[in-house]
Amino acid sequence: MKWGVVRFPGSLDDADALWALSQVMGQEARALWHKDEDLGDVQCVVLPGGFSYGDYLRCGAIARFAPIMKSVVRFANEGGLVLGICNGFQILCEAHLLPGALMRNRSLSFICERVNVRVENSATPFTCAARQGEVLRLPIKHGEGLYVAPADELRAMEERGQVLLRYTDGAGRERDDANPNGSTRAIAGVANETFNVFGLMPHPEHAIEAALGGEDGLKIFRSIVMSVERTPAMASTAASSRSLA
Amino acid sequence: MSEDTSIESPVALAGEPAVGLEQARAHGLTDDEYRAIERSLGRTPTFTELGVFSVMWSEHCSYKSSRRHLRMMPNKSPRVVGGPGENAGALEVGDGWVAVFKIESHNHPSFVEPYQGAATGVGGILRDIFTMGARPVASMDSLKFGAFEHPRTRYLLGGVVGGIGGYGNCVGVPTVGGEVMFDAAYNGNILVNAFCLGLARRGELQSARARGPGNPVMYVGSATGRDGIHGASLLASAEFDASSEAKRPTVQVGDPFTEKLLIEACLEAMQSGAIVAIQDMGAAGLTSSSSEMAARGELGIELDLDRIPLREDGLTPYEILLSESQERMLLVAERGREAELEAIFARWDLHAVVVGKITDDRRWRVQWRGKLVADIPAAALTDEAPVYDRPAREPSKVASTQGAASSAASGPPPAEALRRLLDSPNVGSKRWVYRQYDSMVQSNTMDGPGSDAAVLRIKGTNRALALKVDSNPRACALDPYVGAAATVVEAARNVACAGARPIGLTNCLNYGNPERPEIMWQFIRGVEGIRDAALALETPVVSGNVSFYNETEGRAIPPTPAIAMLGVLEDAGRRVTQFFKREDDAIILLRTAPAALAASEYAALFTSSGGSLAPLDLKRERALIEGLVAAADRGLIRSAHDVAEGGLAFTLAECCFNPDGVLGAEIDGMAQWGEAEVFFGEGASAAVLSAAANEVEKLRELFDGIEFSVIGRVTSEPRLRVAKTIDEDVRELRQIHEQAIARRLAANG
Numbered sequence: 001m002k003w004g005v006v007r008f009p010g011s012l013d014d015a016d017a018l019w020a021l022s023q024v025m026g027q028e029a030r031a032l033w034h035k036d037e038d039l040g041d042v043q044c045v046v047l048p049g050g051f052s053y054g055d056y057l058r059c060g061a062i063a064r065f066a067p068i069m070k071s072v073v074r075f076a077n078e079g080g081l082v083l084g085i086c087n088g089f090q091i092l093c094e095a096h097l098l099p100g101a102l103m104r105n106r107s108l109s110f111i112c113e114r115v116n117v118r119v120e121n122s123a124t125p126f127t128c129a130a131r132q133g134e135v136l137r138l139p140i141k142h143g144e145g146l147y148v149a150p151a152d153e154l155r156a157m158e159e160r161g162q163v164l165l166r167y168t169d170g171a172g173r174e175r176d177d178a179n180p181n182g183s184t185r186a187i188a189g190v191a192n193e194t195f196n197v198f199g200l201m202p203h204p205e206h207a208i209e210a211a212l213g214g215e216d217g218l219k220i221f222r223s224i225v226m227s228v229e230r231t232p233a234m235a236s237t238a239a240s241s242r243s244l245a
Numbered sequence: 246m247s248e249d250t251s252i253e254s255p256v257a258l259a260g261e262p263a264v265g266l267e268q269a270r271a272h273g274l275t276d277d278e279y280r281a282i283e284r285s286l287g288r289t290p291t292f293t294e295l296g297v298f299s300v301m302w303s304e305h306c307s308y309k310s311s312r313r314h315l316r317m318m319p320n321k322s323p324r325v326v327g328g329p330g331e332n333a334g335a336l337e338v339g340d341g342w343v344a345v346f347k348i349e350s351h352n353h354p355s356f357v358e359p360y361q362g363a364a365t366g367v368g369g370i371l372r373d374i375f376t377m378g379a380r381p382v383a384s385m386d387s388l389k390f391g392a393f394e395h396p397r398t399r400y401l402l403g404g405v406v407g408g409i410g411g412y413g414n415c416v417g418v419p420t421v422g423g424e425v426m427f428d429a430a431y432n433g434n435i436l437v438n439a440f441c442l443g444l445a446r447r448g449e450l451q452s453a454r455a456r457g458p459g460n461p462v463m464y465v466g467s468a469t470g471r472d473g474i475h476g477a478s479l480l481a482s483a484e485f486d487a488s489s490e491a492k493r494p495t496v497q498v499g500d501p502f503t504e505k506l507l508i509e510a511c512l513e514a515m516q517s518g519a520i521v522a523i524q525d526m527g528a529a530g531l532t533s534s535s536s537e538m539a540a541r542g543e544l545g546i547e548l549d550l551d552r553i554p555l556r557e558d559g560l561t562p563y564e565i566l567l568s569e570s571q572e573r574m575l576l577v578a579e580r581g582r583e584a585e586l587e588a589i590f591a592r593w594d595l596h597a598v599v600v601g602k603i604t605d606d607r608r609w610r611v612q613w614r615g616k617l618v619a620d621i622p623a624a625a626l627t628d629e630a631p632v633y634d635r636p637a638r639e640p641s642k643v644a645s646t647q648g649a650a651s652s653a654a655s656g657p658p659p660a661e662a663l664r665r666l667l668d669s670p671n672v673g674s675k676r677w678v679y680r681q682y683d684s685m686v687q688s689n690t691m692d693g694p695g696s697d698a699a700v701l702r703i704k705g706t707n708r709a710l711a712l713k714v715d716s717n718p719r720a721c722a723l724d725p726y727v728g729a730a731a732t733v734v735e736a737a738r739n740v741a742c743a744g745a746r747p748i749g750l751t752n753c754l755n756y757g758n759p760e761r762p763e764i765m766w767q768f769i770r771g772v773e774g775i776r777d778a779a780l781a782l783e784t785p786v787v788s789g790n791v792s793f794y795n796e797t798e799g800r801a802i803p804p805t806p807a808i809a810m811l812g813v814l815e816d817a818g819r820r821v822t823q824f825f826k827r828e829d830d831a832i833i834l835l836r837t838a839p840a841a842l843a844a845s846e847y848a849a850l851f852t853s854s855g856g857s858l859a860p861l862d863l864k865r866e867r868a869l870i871e872g873l874v875a876a877a878d879r880g881l882i883r884s885a886h887d888v889a890e891g892g893l894a895f896t897l898a899e900c901c902f903n904p905d906g907v908l909g910a911e912i913d914g915m916a917q918w919g920e921a922e923v924f925f926g927e928g929a930s931a932a933v934l935s936a937a938a939n940e941v942e943k944l945r946e947l948f949d950g951i952e953f954s955v956i957g958r959v960t961s962e963p964r965l966r967v968a969k970t971i972d973e974d975v976r977e978l979r980q981i982h983e984q985a986i987a988r989r990l991a992a993n994g
Contacts, residue, residue, distance in 0.1 A: 009594065010502050012417035016688045019704075049686075051415040054502025110410050110681045141414070141683045206685045211702065211817070213691075 001228045003029035004042035006072070006088075008063050012050035013085065013205060020205040021046075025221055034066040043228050044081040045072055047088025049141070049203060059102065059144050060090035069095055081125055081224060082197045086142055089189070089199030097197045098190055099157060100149030105142070106182025112141040114213065115180050117188045117202055118168040121161040124191055125227030126198040129219045135172045136165075136216040138202035140180060145201040147183040147190070157190065165189035165200055254288060255617045258561070261292040268292070272299035278631060285625040293563045293611070294619045297626065300475065300529040300567055301536065304793050307630035310759035311791040314772045318786040319779050324748055325787060326450065334787025335377065335450060336749045338813050340706040343450060345379040346442040348387070348714065348753040348809045350792035354496040355437040359404025364412035364499040366439040368571050371418060372525035375508050376574065378451035378515050379443030382687055383701055384413050385714045386423040386439050387753065387807040391432030393670050393989060398427065401435055408499075409439075410681040415501035416508070419690055420682035421699035424714055424807075425675050428849075430722075433797030438753040438790075440714055440809045444703065451515055453524040455542035455577050458605040460521055462535065462546060463583065465590050465597045466507050466573040469531070470556035473497035473569025503572040503595070510593035511574060517589065519582035526573040532566045532626070534575040535601070536609045540627040545604035550613040552600045562613040577603055637769050638762035656851035659924050659970045663894050665850060666925065667978055672846050672891040673985020692822060697887050698743040698810075702817045709817035711745035714809040719844035720858055722803035725767040727858045728844075729774030729806045734866045734930060735889060736810035737782050741870040742885040742932055744821045744877025745812030747782060752789040752808050757801025759793045767804040768793075775806060781863035782870065784810065814877075821877045823886035824903035825910065828961040830883055830935040832900075832910055833944065834893070835872070836952040837865040840926025846890050847925035859928060865950060866930055872948040873932060881944050884935045892925035896933050898965055901975045902982065909975055912957035912967040924967070935959055 005017045014031060021029035032039060039045060052063035063069065069091075076082045076097050084092040092098040105111055114137055122132040130136065149157065157163055165188040169178040179186040181201070189200030204217030262268055269279035272295060282290055282298050290298065300306055308315065326335040326343050335345045351366025367384060374381045386409055391398045413420045418441070473496065514520055522542070524534040531553070539546040550565050560568075578586055583599055590597035604610070609626060611619040622629075656662055667673055679694035691709060692700040698711040715736040721728030737747040752775060757764040779786055795802045814820055825832075842848045843856025876882045888896045901908050936944055938958075945953050963975040 009506055010415070012415075012505070012686050016686065019688050023704075050417065051502060051505075054415065054500070056502070109407070110414055110683075112414075112683050112685065113680055139685055141685060143414075203685070206688065209688075211691060212685075212688060 001027060001043045001225055002041055003027055003044050003046060004032040004039055005029060005046045005048055006032045006034060006068055008034045008050070008052035008066060010050050010052045010054055011048050013203065014048040014050065017046050017048045017085070017205045020208045021221065024208045032068060034068050037067050037071045039071050039075055044083060044224055045075060047082070047084040047091050049086035049088065052087055052091065060087060060094040063091045064095040073097060076197050079194065079196050083126065083224065084199035085203055085205065086201055089201055090144065092197060092199045098192055098199045099153055100147055100190065102144050103146040103148055104144050105146055110143040111180050113180065114139045115202065116168050116170050116178065117165040118172045120163050120166055124164060124195045125224055126191065126220060127164050127223050129223040129226055133172060135168060135170060136219060137207065137214050138204060138217055139206045140202050142201055145181040145183065147187040149184065154185065160193060162191045162193065163187050164191050164198060253617055255291045255294065255620050257291050258618065264289055264292055264295050268295060272296065273303065274299050278302060281631065285622065285629065291618065293566065294621060296563045296567050297532050297619060297621065301533060301626040302630045306529050306533060308791055309631045310633050310635050310793060311768065312632050313634060314769055315789065317772060317776050319776060320785050320787060322749065322783060322785045325785055334751065336787060336811065337447065338710060339708055339815065341447050342703055343445045343447050344442055344710060344811060345374050345377045345445060346440065346751055346809065346811060347373050347788040348438050348440040348751045348807060349373065349790040350753050350755060351437045351439060352435065352755065352792055352795055355405055356401070356435050358496040359401045360408040360411065361496050361498050363405040363408030363437050365497045365571055366437050367409055367412040368499045368501065368504050369527050370439040370441040371416065371504060372527065372574065374441045374443035375511055376451065376453065376523050376525045377443065377445065378449050379445035380512060381418045381441050381443045381508065382689060383442045383699065383712060384418050384420045384440060385699065385712060385809065386420070386437065387714045387716055388423065388425045389431045389436035389805060390427050391435065392429040393427045395429065395432050399990065405437055406678050406681055412499050412501045414683040416505045417686050419684045419686050421684050421690055421693050421701065422712060422714065423694065424716065425678055427670050430718070430803050433800060434795045434802050436755050436795065436802070436805060438807045442712060442811070451520065452522050453538055453541060454522055455538040455544045455546065455603050456521050457580065458544060458603050460580050460603045461578050461583050461599045462548065462601040462603065463576050463578050463586060463597055464553060464573065464600045465576065465595055467500060467503050467570055468554040468556040468596065469560065469565055469568045469573070470570045471560065471564055471568060474564060474567045497569050497571050499571050506593045506595055507572055507574065510590050510595050514586055514589045517585060519579045519586050521577040521579055523574060523576040526575055528569065530567065530569050530573065531575065536623050536626040538577060539603070539609060539623040543607060545606040545608040545610065545623055546601060547604055548601040548611045550611060552598055554596045554598060562611065562618040566611065635759055635765045636762045637765035639766050640763040656847065656921055659894065660973060662847065662851065662925060663898065663971060663973065664981055666846060666891050666895050667898065667982040668985050669846060669850060670986045670989060672895060674983045675986065676983055677986040677990065691817065691820060692743065697739040697823050698745065698812065700743050700820050707816050709814040709820060711740040711743040711812035711814060712809065713739040714807060715739065716805050716807040717844070718803040718805040719849065721771065721805060723844055723856065724858045725770040725804045726774040727861060728804065729771040730778040730861050732806055732808045733775055733778035733782065734861065735887065736808045737784060737870050738930060738932065739887050740810050740812030741873035742821065742823065742887050743812065743814070744819050744874065745814040746874050747784050747810050747812045747870065749785050749787050750779060750808055750810045751787060752806055754789065754791045755795050755802065755805040755807065756793055757796045764801055771804050771806045778863060781867055819877050819880065821882055821885045823900060824884055825900045825908045825935050825959045826883040826903065828908065828959055829938065830959040831938045831941050831955050832912065832957045832959060833934040833936065833941070834931060834954045834956045835869060835934065835948055836929050836931040837862060837869055838929040840892065840922050840931065841928030842922055842926050843928055845892060845925060845927040847892060847921060868949065869930060869932070869951050872951060875947045876934070876944055881940045882934045882936045886933045888931035888933060890927060892927050893931065894924040894967055894971060897967065898978050900933055901963065901965055902979045907963040907975045907979060909960040909962045909964040910957055911960050914954060914956035
C-alpha cells in the first residue's frame with residue numbers, strides 16, 4: 001500500500017518511519033513536504049516523531065498550521081488513515097483530530113527507554129494484527145507524553161474503546177511504576193471516534209528489527225496494511241473499522 | 246582590483262578605546278604578543294584588529310602551548326583520509342564509507358552556565374562533523390563533576406545532562422554512550438567533552454580550504470548577536486576565580502532546531518557541488534572561519550560586515566567579528582551558483598547571504614559602512630600565531646607512594662564492599678543520565694548506553710561501528726604517562742569486547758594551566774603515553790582538542806585525557822555483548838598483569854588515594870585485543886566484558902544483569918581469592934568472557950601469552966557466588982546498581 005510520511009522542519013524520526021515502511025516492510029512510502037498541500041494517492045499519512053519547529057512553544061502547536069495539515073485534516077475527515085507517532089500524536093491533538101493533550105512527563109525530564117503497552121482494543125485498523133490484551137514492547141522517547149483529557153471525555157473514550165494502548169508491566173498489569181510519564185489512566189495511545197486517526201507516544205518504527213532490540217512495532221504497521229487490504233475503498237475505512245475483528 | 250584598499254590603512258572608529266600595551270593585556274595578550282602583532286602589521290592595530298588577534302592567538306584557537314607536542318601523535322594508517330588540520334579526521338570503515346569523528350571540550354562554559362554550556366558543546370561538535378560533508382550519526386559525552394555531595398554538583402549535573410539531552414534529542418542525533426565521574430578534584434572545574442561521529446561516502450568529503458579568487462563567500466544559518474563574545478579568549482583560555490560567574494554572558498545560547506535545519510540544508514547544498522569550501526563558525530566565529538579557510542588555500546578574503554544578518558541593531562565590527570552566536574556556517578561558493586545555494590537554504594528557511602569574496606592577496610580584509618576596519622595577513626591570524634615551548638618540570642612528588650596496597654585490609658568484607666561499589670555513582674549504573682538521551686533515532690543503534698562500547702550498524706552493509714569514550718584521571722594523577730596510555734588501551738579493549746577491531750581515536754586533553762611547568766610536564770607525558778599506545782595498537786590519532794586552564798583559584802584538575810576509540814565490525818552479526826547468556830557456560834578471566842588497588846574506586850571509597858602504577862606491556866595489551874576480536878569473529882564467545890572501574894567482582898556482577906533475564910555465576914577457579922586486589926583491583930588490563938565449555942580450548946589458543954583462567958560457570962539461579970566470601974542475590978545487586986544515582990538525587994531532593 002501507499003504511505004506518506006510528513007516532513008516538518010524539526011521532524012526527526014521521519015527517516016526512520018520511511019526506513020521501517022519501505023526497507024523493512026517493503027511498502028511504498030514517500031516523504032511529504034510540510035509546505036506542500038498535495039497528499040497524492042497515499043492511503044495512510046504518518047506524522048512522525050521529532051521537535052517540529054523546535055517545539056519551543058507547546059509541542060505541535062506550530063505544526064498544526066503547516067500548509068500540509070489542511071490536507072491532512074481533510075484527508076482524516078474523509079476517513080483516511082492517519083498515524084501520529086510521538087510528536088505526531090501531539091500535533092494531532094493540537095489539530096483537534098484527537099481528543100486530549102500531552103503535557104510534560106511527571107518526572108519533568110525526557111525519558112528514552114523500552115516500555116510495555118497493552119493492546120486495549122484490537123478491533124481497529126491500527127491494532128487488528130495484535131491480540132486483545134497482548135503486551136507489546138516499544139520504545140518511548142519524549143519529554144511531554146503525559147496524556148490528559150477531561151474526565152467525562154475520558155469516560156466516553158473508554159466506553160467507545162478509543163484507548164488503544166495502555167502502559168503496563170511485562171505481564172500486562174497496570175502498575176504506577178510501569179507508567180513512565182504519569183499519563184492519565186496510563187494511556188499510551190488513542191484513536192478518534194471513527195477509528196481512522198491514531199496517536200501514540202511509543203515509537204513502533206523503532207521496534208521493527210530484532211537486531212535493534214525488537215519487532216513488536218511491526219504489529220501496528222501490519223494492522224494498517226491488513227485493514228487497507230481488506231477495505232479497498234479508502235473512504236469506507238471509517239465505517240468498517242469497528243467491525244474489523 | 247583590491248589594490249586600492251590595500252594601500253589604505255584601517256580606520257579607528259568613533260568611541261573606540263585607544264590601543265596599546267594596556268589594552269592588549271586586558272585582551273589576555275602578553276606584551277611580547279602585542280609587539281609581534283605590531284610587527285606583523287607594520288603599524289598599531291585598530292581596536293577591532295586587536296580583538297581579532299586576541300581570540301585567534303588565544304590558547305583555545307591557536308594551540309600555542311600544545312602545538313609542538315601534538316606533532317608527535319601518530320596520524321597515519323592505510324585507513325586515514327583526513328587528519329589533524331581539517332575540522333575533524335576521517336577513517337575508511339569499508340564499503341565506501343568514511344567515518345569522521347572528533348571530541349571537543351566545553352568545560353568552562355558548562356561550569357558557568359551548565360545547560361547552555363553543554364548544549365552548545367554538542368552543537369559545536371556536530372557542526373565540526375557535518376561541515377566535512379558527513380551526516381552526524383552518533384554522539385557521546387565524557388563528563389566529570391565534583392564530589393556528589395558538593396553543593397554545586399546537583400545543579401551542574403542536572404544542567405549539563407539537561408543541556409546535552411535538550412540539544413541532542415532535538416537535533417536527531419542519538420547519544421549512544423559516554424562516561425560520568427564524580428570526584429572532589431573537579432569541584433571547581435567540571436569537564437564536559439562532547440564527541441560526534443558522522444558518516445560520508447568516500448570522495449564526498451568537503452574541504453575547508455578556500456579556492457578560486459573571485460568566488461563568493463556566503464554566510465548561512467542564524468543571525469549574529471552579541472552572545473559568546475570572547476568565549477574563546479577570556480573564558481576558555483583562563484583559569485577560574487571568584488569573578489568567573491560574571492562571565493556568564495560569554496556563554497552562547499543554543500538553538501537545536503536551527504541546527505537540524507542547518508544539517509539538512511548543508512548536506513543538501515554539498516550534494517549540489519556548488520560549495521568549494523565550508524567551515525562552521527565556532528570559537529571566534531566569523532573571524533576564525535574566514536581567516537582559516539583563506540589561509541589554508543593561501544588566498545585572501547574580503548568581508549562586508551554590512552551584509553551579515555544581525556539579530557539586533559548597533560553591533561560594532563568588533564562584536565560582529567567576535568560573536569560566537571551558534572548555528573552559523575561560512576562557505577565559499579562556486580562563482581555563478583549563488584542563487585542555486587540560496588534556493589536550497591531558503592527551502593529550509595535559512596539565511597544564505599553573500600558577504601564577501603575570495604581574493605588572491607592572502608589578506609584578511611573587513612569593510613564596515615564603507616570603511617576598512619581590519620586588514621591583516623590571513624596567515625598572521627592562523628599559521629603564524631605564536632607557538633610556545635613552555636618549560637616542563639616533573640614535580641618532586643607525584644602523589645603519596647605506597648599506602649593503597651598496604652591499607653587494603655581496612656576495607657569492609659568483600660560482599661559489603663561489592664554492594665557499596667555497586668551503589669557508587671562513579672561505577673554504578675548511569676541510567677538516570679542516559680535515560681534522558683534519545684539513543685535510538687536514525688535506527689542504527691544495536692547497543693546503546695550502558696554497554697562496554699556502543700555499536701551502530703551501517704545501513705546497507707553488513708558492517709557495524711563500535712564506539713567508546715574513556716578516561717582515567719586517577720591513574721593519570723599517579724602517573725600521567727602510564728595513565729594516558731592505559732586510557733587508550735582501555736578504550737580499545739572496550740571496543741574489542743564488542744568484537745570490533747579498533748582503528749583510530751580522537752582525544753580531548755584536559756589539563757591545568759600550561760604556564761606552570763608541572764602542568765606542562767603532565768601534558769607532555771600524557772601526549773607521550775597516548776602516542777606510544779596508539780602506535781602499539783596501530784590506532785592513529787585522527788583529531789583532537791586541548792583544553793588548558795582547567796583550574797580554580799590555583800588548583801588544577803588531575804590530568805584528564807579523554808580518549809574516544811572507533812572500531813569496525815565487518816560482520817555486525819558477530820557483535821558480542823557484556824551479559825552472560827546461558828547456564829553452564831564457562832567463565833574465563835583474561836589478564837595481562839596482576840590487579841592492583843592503586844587508582845581504583847575501591848581505594849577511593851575505602852582506603853586512600855596513592856600507590857603507584859605498574860608499567861604497561863603494550864605488546865601484551867595488543868595481543869589481548871587481537872584475541873578478543875578473533876574470538877568474536879570466530880563466534881567462540883557468548884559474552885565479553887572489560888574489567889574496569891570497580892574491579893573483577895563488580896564486573897562479574899554486571900555480567901549477570903542480562904536485561905532479557907538475570908543469570909548467576911559460580912566462581913571458584915582462582916587460588917588467591919580473598920584478597921581485595923583480586924576482587925576489586927583495577928590496575929591490570931583484563932576481561933571476563935563466557936563461552937560454551939567445549940569452546941574453551943579453541944579460545945585458549947587465541948590468547949597466547951595472556952593469563953587465561955577458567956574461573957567458574959554461569960548459573961540459572963540468579964546468585965553471584967565468589968569463592969566462599971560473596972553469595973548475593975543478583976536481582977538485589979542489580980537494584981542497587983541501577984539506583985546508584987537516582988537514589989541519591991531522590992534522597993536529598
